Amino acid sequence: MASTTAEQIVEKVGGPGNISSLTHCATRLRFELKDAGLVDQSALEKIPGVLGAVPQSGDRYQVVIGGAVASVYADITNLPSVKGAKPAASDADIKAAERAKARGKVAWLDAFFEYLSNSFRPLLGVLLGSSLIIAIAAVLDALHIVPFQGVDRLTAAGATWVFWDSMWRSVLYFLPIMVAYNASKALKVDPWIGASIMAALFTPEFLSLSEAADTVCTTNATLGTDQCVAQIFGLPMQLNGYGGQVFVPLIMVAVLAQLYKLLQKIFPDNLQMVFVPFFCLLIMVPVTGFIIGPISMWLGTGLGAGLAWLNNTVPLLFAVLIPMIYPFLVPLGLHWPLNALMLANISSAATGHQDFIQGPMGTWNFACFGATAGVLVVASRVKDNEVRQTAIGALAAGLLGGISEPSLYGIHLRYKRIYPRMLIGCAVGGLTIGILGWLFGTVKTGAFAFTSLLTIPVFSPMWVYAISIAAAFVTAMLLVIASDYRTAEQKAEFEQAQADLALAEAPAAAAPAAAPAAGGVATLVATRTVGAPVAGTVVPLAEVNDKVFASKALGDGVGIVPSDGHVTAPVAGTLVTVADTGHAFGIKTDDGVEVLVHVGIDTVQMEGKGFQLDVAKDQRVEAGDLLAKVDLEAVKEAGFDTTTIVVVINTLSLKSVQPVAAGDVSLGDTVIDVEV
Known part of the structure; x- marks a missing residue:
C-alpha cells in the first residue's frame, strides 16, 4: 500500500503504467496520462500535501502542490516503479503530443495559451527576484536615501547604486532572449x-x-x-x-x-x-x-495604447474590470496575454516605461489572499487542522511571494462559497484604486512586480495602492469570516468526519474494565447484538437519504424512522463521541465494537435546537440508557429527515455485521447481529 506522498499520487492517477509523461511548473505536477478516466480525483485531493487536482483537455492532468512541487516531482521520478515506466518528458513534449492529437473544438486555443504559458512560466523565479531588488530600490528612493529616479542617475546615485540597478534590469532587458529560449523549447526547436x-x-x-x-x-x-x-x-x-x-x-x-x-x-x-x-x-x-x-512593436504598442485609452477614458471601469476578470483567467491559465502587455508597457517609451495594469491587478491578488485569511480564521475556530494548515501555507505564498495558485487550488476552488465573497473584495479594491487614482493619479509601476507585501514600494502613488489592496483584503476576509467558507452540507460532512475520527481513534482502554466474576477474575462480555436506539420503523441502510451512509462507507447498519423522540444507547460501552448539537453519538463497547447513532439527516444544521442532551463524552452507558430527547416535530418543521441511523463503524474489522430487523421495532429490540 502506498505510504509516501509521491507513491500515493502515482497510485491515485492510475499507477505508473498509466503515466505517459510527467513534468512540473512553479506549483503543479503536469501529467500526460494514457487514460485520465483512471484518476481517482477525490482520493487524490485528500493526499497530504496535495492542494488540488485539475483535469485538462484530453488525458492531461494537473496536481497542484505549491512551493514543494520540485521535491515531490523528484520523489515521483525516483520511484523504482516510475523509473521502470516511460521516462518523464518535458513540458514541450507533452504539449506537442497534445497538439498532435487536436482533441476538442478549441484545441488550437489550448495550444496557444500553453505556448504563452510555457514561454513565461520558467522565468517566474527570476522575475520575482528582480521585482524584490527593485522594491528595495524604490524604498530607498521613497525615503530619500538614494535617488534612483533622477535623470542623471550615475552622478546622483553613484556607481554603486547604478550597479545595483543592473541586477534587476538584466532580467528585464534580456527578457526577449529568455522568452525566445523557452518558446523554442515549447515548439520543439533547438532553444x-x-x-x-x-x-x-x-x-x-x-x-x-x-x-x-x-x-x-x-x-x-x-x-x-x-x-x-x-x-x-x-x-x-x-x-x-x-x-x-x-x-x-x-x-x-x-x-x-x-x-x-x-x-x-x-x-x-x-x-x-x-x-x-x-x-x-x-x-x-x-x-x-x-x-x-x-510589426511586433506596433502590435504591442497598439494593444497597450488601447488599454491606455480605456484607462484614460473610463478609469473607474478599467480599475474594476481588471480585478474582476483575473479570478477567472488565472485558474484557466488565460492571464498570460495580460502579463505580456504589462511587460510591453514597461518597455515602451509611449507609456513612459510605466505599466498601469498591475495596480488594479494587485487588488484581485489581495482579495484572494484576504479570502484565504478569512478561511484561516474560520478553520482555526472550528479546529479544521487540514484546511488551517493549507491556508497558512497559501497565505504565506501569497503575502510574501504574490503567488495565488496555492490559495485558488488549495482552498477557493474547493469551497465555492468563497468566490462570490472574493469577487466583492475585488470590486471594492477596484473601486478604491479607481476613485483614488482618478483624484490623485493612476497607480503605475516601472517593474514587473509580483503583487505581494514586499513589492508595495514599486507602485506610485504608493499610498493609493496600499489603501486599495488593504480594502480588497479586509473586505474579502471579513465576508468569509462572517458567512463561513463552507456550505451547510460541507459543515455537516466535517462534523460527521470529526465524529467518525474520534470514534475510530478512541483507545480500547477508554472503556472501564468489566465487573469481576465469581472468584475475583474479570470477565469480558462479548457484544452479540445492537439494539434499536429509537422506536419506529426500520428501513434498509441503502434507502436512507444520505449517500455516505447509504453507500455503507461508514459501516453496515440500518435506518429507523422514529415514532418517539427518546434516543437510547443501543449497546453498553463508553461514549467516545457526543456531538454538542445532540444529533450524533459514538459508543465503543468493552470488546471493541464501535457503534454510531446519528439522529436525523443533516440535523447538524439545527445547531442543537430541538435536541436535549442527557449524557456527556467519556461517560459509561448501559444498553437502554437515555442519550437524548428530540423534538421530532421541530426537526420536520425545519425541513430535515428524522430518520435515525445506527451503524457499526468498524464493520470491516469484525467477523460479521448483519442487519436483522424489519418493520416496526421498540426501544432495545435487536436490529443488528454482531460477531467479533
Missing part, C-alpha cells in the same frame, strides 16, 4: 537557435546601426524619442530598442518553428547539425530585423 536569433538584436553591432552614416533618425516630439531607419542591403530597416519586448520573440519563434521543421525534412540527419542552424540564423535574423521586430 539555442531561438535565443541566438533574438540575441542578434542586442549585440553592440546592431545597436550601433543608429549611428551609421546612412541611417536617418527623426525625433518624436510627443514622446521625446528618436526613430531611426537604417539602410541594410539597400532596404530600409526600422531600428527599435528590443529590451524587455516579449511579442517579438513569441512571434519570431512561431515562424522559426515552421522553418526549422522544413529544414529538418530537407537535410539528412548527418548534416542537420550544421546546416539547420546556419539557414535558421541566415534567414530569421533578417526576417526578424526587417519584419517581425517592427
Whole structure:
C-alpha cells in the first residue's frame, strides 16, 4: 500500500503504467496520462500535501502542490516503479503530443495559451527576484536615501547604486532572449537557435546601426524619442530598442518553428547539425530585423495604447474590470496575454516605461489572499487542522511571494462559497484604486512586480495602492469570516468526519474494565447484538437519504424512522463521541465494537435546537440508557429527515455485521447481529 506522498499520487492517477509523461511548473505536477478516466480525483485531493487536482483537455492532468512541487516531482521520478515506466518528458513534449492529437473544438486555443504559458512560466523565479531588488530600490528612493529616479542617475546615485540597478534590469532587458529560449523549447526547436536569433538584436553591432552614416533618425516630439531607419542591403530597416519586448520573440519563434521543421525534412540527419542552424540564423535574423521586430512593436504598442485609452477614458471601469476578470483567467491559465502587455508597457517609451495594469491587478491578488485569511480564521475556530494548515501555507505564498495558485487550488476552488465573497473584495479594491487614482493619479509601476507585501514600494502613488489592496483584503476576509467558507452540507460532512475520527481513534482502554466474576477474575462480555436506539420503523441502510451512509462507507447498519423522540444507547460501552448539537453519538463497547447513532439527516444544521442532551463524552452507558430527547416535530418543521441511523463503524474489522430487523421495532429490540 502506498505510504509516501509521491507513491500515493502515482497510485491515485492510475499507477505508473498509466503515466505517459510527467513534468512540473512553479506549483503543479503536469501529467500526460494514457487514460485520465483512471484518476481517482477525490482520493487524490485528500493526499497530504496535495492542494488540488485539475483535469485538462484530453488525458492531461494537473496536481497542484505549491512551493514543494520540485521535491515531490523528484520523489515521483525516483520511484523504482516510475523509473521502470516511460521516462518523464518535458513540458514541450507533452504539449506537442497534445497538439498532435487536436482533441476538442478549441484545441488550437489550448495550444496557444500553453505556448504563452510555457514561454513565461520558467522565468517566474527570476522575475520575482528582480521585482524584490527593485522594491528595495524604490524604498530607498521613497525615503530619500538614494535617488534612483533622477535623470542623471550615475552622478546622483553613484556607481554603486547604478550597479545595483543592473541586477534587476538584466532580467528585464534580456527578457526577449529568455522568452525566445523557452518558446523554442515549447515548439520543439533547438532553444539555442531561438535565443541566438533574438540575441542578434542586442549585440553592440546592431545597436550601433543608429549611428551609421546612412541611417536617418527623426525625433518624436510627443514622446521625446528618436526613430531611426537604417539602410541594410539597400532596404530600409526600422531600428527599435528590443529590451524587455516579449511579442517579438513569441512571434519570431512561431515562424522559426515552421522553418526549422522544413529544414529538418530537407537535410539528412548527418548534416542537420550544421546546416539547420546556419539557414535558421541566415534567414530569421533578417526576417526578424526587417519584419517581425517592427510589426511586433506596433502590435504591442497598439494593444497597450488601447488599454491606455480605456484607462484614460473610463478609469473607474478599467480599475474594476481588471480585478474582476483575473479570478477567472488565472485558474484557466488565460492571464498570460495580460502579463505580456504589462511587460510591453514597461518597455515602451509611449507609456513612459510605466505599466498601469498591475495596480488594479494587485487588488484581485489581495482579495484572494484576504479570502484565504478569512478561511484561516474560520478553520482555526472550528479546529479544521487540514484546511488551517493549507491556508497558512497559501497565505504565506501569497503575502510574501504574490503567488495565488496555492490559495485558488488549495482552498477557493474547493469551497465555492468563497468566490462570490472574493469577487466583492475585488470590486471594492477596484473601486478604491479607481476613485483614488482618478483624484490623485493612476497607480503605475516601472517593474514587473509580483503583487505581494514586499513589492508595495514599486507602485506610485504608493499610498493609493496600499489603501486599495488593504480594502480588497479586509473586505474579502471579513465576508468569509462572517458567512463561513463552507456550505451547510460541507459543515455537516466535517462534523460527521470529526465524529467518525474520534470514534475510530478512541483507545480500547477508554472503556472501564468489566465487573469481576465469581472468584475475583474479570470477565469480558462479548457484544452479540445492537439494539434499536429509537422506536419506529426500520428501513434498509441503502434507502436512507444520505449517500455516505447509504453507500455503507461508514459501516453496515440500518435506518429507523422514529415514532418517539427518546434516543437510547443501543449497546453498553463508553461514549467516545457526543456531538454538542445532540444529533450524533459514538459508543465503543468493552470488546471493541464501535457503534454510531446519528439522529436525523443533516440535523447538524439545527445547531442543537430541538435536541436535549442527557449524557456527556467519556461517560459509561448501559444498553437502554437515555442519550437524548428530540423534538421530532421541530426537526420536520425545519425541513430535515428524522430518520435515525445506527451503524457499526468498524464493520470491516469484525467477523460479521448483519442487519436483522424489519418493520416496526421498540426501544432495545435487536436490529443488528454482531460477531467479533
